[in-house]
Amino acid sequence: MAAEGGAMKRGARRAGHAGLIGFFVIFSAFPFYWMLITTFKSTPDLLKRGNNPFLLNAPPTLEHLKVLFYDTLFGQWIWNTLLVGVVVVAITLLLAVPAGYALARVMGPAGEKLGIAIFLTYLVPPTLLFIPMSRIIGDLGLQDSLWSLVLVYPSFTIPFSTWLLMGFFKAIPKDLEEAAMIDGLSRFGAFVKVVIPISVAGILTTVIFTLTLVMQEFVYALTFITAARSFTVSVGVPTFLVHGDVYFWGSLMAGCFISSVPVALLYNFFVDRFVVGFTMGAVKG
Template sequence: MRADASHWKHRGARWGARFGHVAILAVFAGFCAFPFYWMLITTFKDVHDLINTANNPFLFNQPPTLDNLRVLFLETQYLRWIANTLLVGAMVVAITLLLAVPAGYSLARLAGSRGRQLAIAIFLTYLIPPTILFIPFSRIIGALGLQDSLWSLVLVYPSFTVPFCTWLMMGFFKAVPRDIEEAAMMDGLSRFGAFLKVVVPLSSAGILTVVIFTLTLVMQEFVYALTFITSSSQYTVSVGVPTFLVRGDVYFWGSLMGACLVVSVPVAVLYNLFVDRFVAGFTVGAVK
């Protein structure tokens, strides 16, 4: 009898712990999913349904409508802004990878004992507030004649991404054993060949981290995009959406939420698909 009682007690405790874990995860999942639910329901709500305080804000009190999406896609240049953002993002990612990956490898392998100190110095430049660099960048953009051009953003954004990504990639390259690289060189590969065919594939998590970090920065940056770009056709999403959908004290909430939903869902899916490698990239890059 005592053995049976102990067994059932242990089983009950185990099920209680499992239920507690599930409950915590459910609360956390609901907390994370609620903003997407709010954006989704607001996107399809009628304006009168949205502003009537007597209505239940979490449900449709009137039939759903597509008017908010019509305003977003037909009365603004939203698709053009998305294309501009993707273009700038692709260019900045390419520049960041071309500069940060070789620099990180050089600091990890070729710089000797001073590599870490130099990497820290490079990382410290990332901590400089962007507002301090505003005037120098403005003069450079003006001298190059890049005002109201997406190329101004392509020139400015790598100054934010390259220092941090160089430091991150240095830590990741240090996690790759030298023996593997030396074995590849003994098999006839040059140092560059060993780097390209051995080290880079083993550091794919770090490279993915760089790509996601850079794209996220490009999508969210507002100050420089607002300052250097004046034509609506050249806007990025972060500037075009609030500029056209917030008019004085009038907020087009349905269209705003629709715009946020369109750009945030792909990013959320991307993070979820590669979350393990993304976290590994930050962890390894920061610890090493």
């Protein structure tokens, strides 16, 4: 009896697990499924009310992709976004890595408070900041240039990344740096040769987060840039594929799908693998 009860309990627990996992899988995968299926649906199929919206009711079409790539500058926008993304990531790492390390290790207890204060600046919304920022961009003569975004984006990526990296650096055992300093390196040498290689996980996470922040930014990109050739994906797609109250759903979804899948893959392949257990074995265990 007792064994039977135990087996039932185990079964119930397993079913509960599966149910929960199933829920989250559907929750996370559904938007991608929706984007994908809409990309290939013909417009009549999309708009006809009686159709099952979750399935293809008519043969698939490449019409929407054609519109996206031939009737808009989508390729150029992707390129612009990547360019801004890469440059902003580089600037962010260059400043946030030393800043995060200094806050975690050199500043002592004040570092923690300063770190939080820096993070708070990230919370000031761009809808407030874009007005003064646009004055600065105007004065610098950077309107319609991607460089305006390269200049402004670090104002929110650096605080966020500094705070994120501070946490990663704090988790690295101090002994490792001290050992490196005794083994013949300066503090800076220990930082470059020991701390940074061990923090690959954290730095990669920062890269992905920064890239995501840049890709989804809308307000600055919309305000500073009016020339279609210089748009980023987040501005170009809604500007060109929504005409008044006419939505080009197929092409919109195709644009979203193409720009979100690489980020989703990055998250899946890297963050998981690097974050867990990388420093295991460094200290007792």
